[in-house]
Amino acid sequence: MKQFWKPRYSVTLTAVLTLLAACCMGIALVFVIQLVVGAYPDYVWERLAWHYYGVDTAYLQAHFATMKEALLHAVLPYAIGILVSYPAAVVLLDRLVRILWNIRKEDVFSKGNVESLRAMSWCCFFAAGVLAVAAVWAEVDFGVGLAGLRLLSMTSICFIGIAAAAAFAGLIIRVIKNCFAKAVALQEENDLTV
Amino acid sequence: MIVINLDVLLAKHKTTSQELAEYLGITPANLSILKTGKAKALRLHTLNEICRFFRCQPADLLEYKEDELL
Numbered sequence: 042m043k044q045f046w047k048p049r050y051s052v053t054l055t056a057v058l059t060l061l062a063a064c065c066m067g068i069a070l071v072f073v074i075q076l077v078v079g080a081y082p083d084y085v086w087e088r089l090a091w092h093y094y095g096v097d098t099a100y101l102q103a104h105f106a107t108m109k110e111a112l113l114h115a116v117l118p119y120a121i122g123i124l125v126s127y128p129a130a131v132v133l134l135d136r137l138v139r140i141l142w143n144i145r146k147e148d149v150f151s152k153g154n155v156e157s158l159r160a161m162s163w164c165c166f167f168a169a170g171v172l173a174v175a176a177v178w179a180e181v182d183f184g185v186g187l188a189g190l191r192l193l194s195m196t197s198i199c200f201i202g203i204a205a206a207a208a209f210a211g212l213i214i215r216v217i218k219n220c221f222a223k224a225v226a227l228q229e230e231n232d233l234t235v
Numbered sequence: 236m237i238v239i240n241l242d243v244l245l246a247k248h249k250t251t252s253q254e255l256a257e258y259l260g261i262t263p264a265n266l267s268i269l270k271t272g273k274a275k276a277l278r279l280h281t282l283n284e285i286c287r288f289f290r291c292q293p294a295d296l297l298e299y300k301e302d303e304l305l
Contacts, residue, residue: 230276235276
C-alpha cells in the first residue's frame with residue numbers, strides 16, 4: 042500500500058495548526074476589543090439580555106438602556122480577563138514558533154527549547170489564574186447588583202473550565218520540560234563522548 | 236581530574252591528529268574534543284584503538300591529577 046503520511050509532514054502540520062491558532066487569537070482579540078469599546082449594534086445586546094435574564098420582549102424594550110448598561114458592566118470582567126491573559130497567549134505562541142523553528146534546524150534537545158517550555162508552562166498558569174479570577178470577579182460583581190439572575194452564569198462556567206484546562210496544560214508542559222532538561226543533559230553527554 | 240595526554244603522544248610519535256582521526260574513524264572535531272579535554276567520556280573501544288595506534292598502555296594516555304581544593 043502506498044504510504045501517504047510521512048513523518049516529516051508532522052512538523053508542517055504542527056506549523057499549520059499554530060498558524061490557525063494565531064488566526065483564532067487575532068479574531069478573538071478583535072471581538073473582545075469591539076465588546077469593550079461598545080462597537081456592537083443594539084440587537085446583539087438585546088439578544089444577550091434575553092439570554093442572561095430571559096425577560097419578555099416588551100419589558101426588554103422598555104428597559105433597554107438600563108439593561109445594556111448593566112450587561113456591559115457584567116461582561117467587562119470577562120473581557121478584561123481575556124485582555125489581561127492575552128499577552129501570555131502571545132508569548133506562548135511565540136515560544137511555540139521558536140521551538141518549531143529549532144526543530145526545523147534539527148536542534149531539538151537544546152537549552153533554548155527547555156527555556157521556551159518553561160516560559161510556556163508559566164504562561165499557561167498565568168492565564169489560568171487570570172481567567173479564574175475574572176470568572177469569580179464577574180460572579181461576585183454581577184450577583185449582588187442584579188435581581189433575577191442565575192447564580193453561576195454559563196460564561197463563568199466556561200471560564201472556569203478553560204482555566205482548569207490551561208492549568209492542566211501548564212502542568213503537562215512542565216513535566217515535558219523536565220523530561221527535556223534530562224534529554225538535553227543526555228545529549229550533551231553523548232556529544233562529548235569520543 | 237583525569238588529564239588526556241593525547242598531544243604529548245602525538246608529538247612523541249610525530250603524527251598529526253588528522254592521521255589519528257582517520258585511523259580511529261572519527262571526525263577531527265571529535266578528536267579535538269578529546270585533545271582539548273572537553274570530553275566527558277571515552278569509549279573503551281576508542282581507548283583500545285588509540286593504544287593500538289601508539290602501541291602504548293592506557294596509562295600513557297590517561298593521567299590522574301589531584302583536584303585543587305577550593
